[in-house]
Amino acid sequence: MARIALATTAALIDVDVDDAALLAALPEAELAAWETPTDWAAYDLVVLRSTWNYIDRLDEFLGWAESVAAVTRLVNPVPVIRWNTDKRYLAQLEAAGVPVVPSLFVAPGEQPPDDALAGRIVVKPAVGNGSNGAALLDGDPTAAAAHVAMLHAAGRTALIQPYLEQVDTLGEKALVHLGGSFSHAATKGAILSKEMSFSTGVYADEEISPATASDAEIAVARAVLDATAVLLPDAADLAYARVDLLPTDDGPVLLELELTEPSLFLTQADGAADRAAAAIRDLLR
Ligand SMILES: Nc1ncnc2c1ncn2[C@@H]1O[C@H](COP(=O)(O)OP(=O)(O)O)[C@@H](O)[C@H]1O
Ligand SMILES: [Mg+2]
Structure with missing residues (x-):
């Protein structure tokens, strides 16, 4: 039987809920921490899963991914994760x-225009996950500029977006795709307008619930994945992909495309863990 590693991090205290569900559906898989010395060549396939502590060590992480891909198959492929982590x-x-949340990128050494800092905005790092380094600023250009400066001091590019208010009532919709096809959806409650807690030390606590996706959401997610496959040939029919959308008066818009190590909310929909296991097994055919 093929040997499969689900790449995680030693920084997690408990086994991630998705990883537990996937291990049950895919007994030939085992967990392996990316930052722990491991004989990766002994696996037929390494699947990036809960490696969430790499954000402050991106170069090291991408170097590790390259080294794994040199000795075995890694999914998603390195060119895809290199592109997707920024x-x-x-x-x-x-x-x-594709409809996208209006996004202004400000690299270290650049100054955002004054009007970009007014209003109700989000300032977050261009490279980030788990809401780390993200802040909601409400009509406080001084605080917004300070947050940009803080990210720049850490060598990070800042991403400035309008705060899309409907997240507070409708939440964010995550559309999980497995083996290239839509599998299921989940709703994530608003994070930045709530008191944030990083009790696990790795990512913000999130309120996730099962959801259905509208035809419009499914269509936008499809357009996102199709456009991505045009930009990156390696991104066609990915084993896993998550498209995170925010609602607006003009329809759903892309907040984030998660192709690196997304939670797949496998316990939120019947059969999702089995579909994930099948998509992974298909890679070894
Ligand atoms: N423009 C925005 N409008 C409303 N909420 C936002 C916006 N940007 C980020 N958020 C909130 O912050 C969270 C984290 O931002 P996101 O862009 O998903 O980055 P990451 O998940 O990579 O840290 C989102 O789940 C959402 O709740
Ligand atoms: Mg996100």
């Missing part, structure tokens, strides 16, 4: 005609 991909997808 939210500047949002600008490329917007240029490709």
Whole structure:
């Protein structure tokens, strides 16, 4: 039987809920921490899963991914994760005609225009996950500029977006795709307008619930994935992909495309863990 590693991090105290569900559906898989010395070549396939502590060590993480891909198969493929770990991909997808949250990127050494800091906005790192480093600023350009400066001091590019208010009532919709096809959806409650807690130390606590996706949401997610596959040939029919959408008066817009190590909310929909296991097994055919 093929040997499969689900890449996680030693920083997690408990086994991630998705990883537990996937291990039950895919008994030939086992967990392996990315930052622990491991004989990766002994696996037929390494699947990136809960490696969430890499954000402050991105170069090390990408180097590790390259080294694994050199000795066995890694999914999603390295060119895809290299592209996907920097939210500047949002600008490329917007240029490709996909509806995207209006996004302004400000690199260290650059100054945002004053009007970009007014109003109710989100300032977050272009490279980030688990809401780390994200802040909601409400009509406070001084605090917004300070948050940009804080990210710049850490060598990070800042991403400035309008705060899309409907997240407070409708939440964010995550559309999980497995083996290239839509599988299921989940709703994530608003995070930045709530008191945030990082009790696990790795990511913000999130309120997740099962959801159905509308035809409009499914269509936008499809357009996002199709546009991505045009930009990156390696991104066609990915084993896993999550498209995170925010609601607006003009329909759903892309907040984030998660192709690296997304939670797949496998316990939120019947059969999801089995579909994930099948998508992974298909890679070994
Ligand atoms: N423009 C925005 N409008 C409303 N909420 C936002 C916006 N940007 C981020 N958020 C909130 O912050 C959370 C984290 O932002 P996100 O862009 O998903 O980054 P990541 O998940 O990579 O840290 C989202 O789940 C959402 O609740
Ligand atoms: Mg997110």
